[in-house]
Amino acid sequence: MPADQGVNSRWLIAGTLLVSLLLAIVPLPEPIRVLRPEFLLLFVIYWSLSAPRIMGLTLAWACGLLMDVLVGTVLGQHALGFLLVAYITHRQQLRVRVFPLLHQTFTVLMLFAVYEFVVFWIDGIVGPAITAWQRWLPVGTSALLWPVLVGTMESWNRRRRH
């Protein structure tokens, strides 16, 4: 039933977004704090590819705005980053979806680099930006998480369909 499935995915999407918001602020031990992947953006990319009609640009933008409120940055900073990534994903959606997993992971790496650069850039405009190289680490850790995310979500989907 397509309608039923649509409602289901809506709940699933809302759930994953909520959990990733929590993961964005859960305290981590000091040494690995800087490695924290951007779960919310990972899910925004994933849903932009697999449920593009629900995860549109507006929802992606709103997710970024919530991120701004949550971590206390200037309103609109993460929102613009999320928006840009969602826009590129939507443009390339049909192509990226059929990429092999490794290829896809590289694409996600590029998307995260773009996102981090936007955030860094706005940081620099608003105040003194953090120039430590560690700030780019989440780009790598987030991209590394992509195959794991796809694997989990796909097996979940398959189970749900049977």
Added chain:
Amino acid sequence: MVTLSSDSRPIIARGPSLGARFFLLALVSIVVMVLDTRSGHLEAVRLWLGTAMSPLYVVVQAPFDFWGWLTGSFADRARLRAENEQLREELRTARVKLLEFEALVLENQRLRAIREASAGIGERTLIAEIIRVDLDPFRHRVRIDKGAREGVFKGQPVLDAHGIVGQVTRVDHYSAEVILISDSEHAIPVQVNRNGIRTIAVGTGEADKLNLPFLTADADVAPGDLLVSSGLDDVFPAGYPVARVFEVKRDPAATFAAVEAVPLAQLDRSREVLLLWVAKEPEPADGTEEPHGAPGDASEGTSRDDAPATPRPPANTPVGAAGAAPADTPPGSAGARAADAPDPSPPAAAPESQDTAQRGASGAG
């Protein structure tokens, strides 16, 4: 490969085109950012959004609270007894100190009355707990569990038992964000307690280091000197301990000495902080803007009893005379220069107006 979970039809055919929507939302983002940084127009939006998000903080905090409750309720009797004994001991010594302190306060008030100086007297405090959530790992910000509901306001000084911790930068109904004095976007006007030299302590981004970039090479500072707040920014009240100098490097070729200090407050350890309301008397006409009034019942208080545990060292320079600052600075002090015309580098602490200091300190937020 990502398979479609619901609908594979492209979205491009519906509504305005993808590019148009991207353009529109990007425009909105930029407008929002400008509004948020340049003016405080979005404070209300942030207040409500922040309040809507506060259940998330509660959820993250819950396991820690539960664990604390669990260990607390199963603590054995012997440990409680030992703890009780220790607290009693501490209370005793604190009482003795308080006696001393009361005498000092009386003396201070008498002297102030003679001078007719107005400094922050009549203070109200409130204990807030730091919420265990991670914000940006590169910035020294923390979240506390008191918000606008308790009368917390932007620019409010935050202390712990050892010294100044920072100031409130953002407020929602149930929580607030505090910038620590060690954040690289924060600066606090201080004076050397020994001789009253005024300068500015800038955060470095490391929890155990403050930088004092505006002391000339021949300024009279030495390792071990206590730095107290000078009160020139109209944010922090005068006379509270801030840091202790631990290194002074003098290069005869350079204009300024390289001075570093250790914050006295336990910035990376304390879990409880003290919010401070300073009831300000009308200041003498000194060209500053209206001092921000403490909200609500702050104005009535002379509740000395709940003043912070650290006694305020009597300030030995005219406090509250913000306008007269550049004129009566001791010779050789670069503090006046820094205070008079803030260099582009220190983001805060110019005394012209409390507004400036706040905006700078909160990272133009």
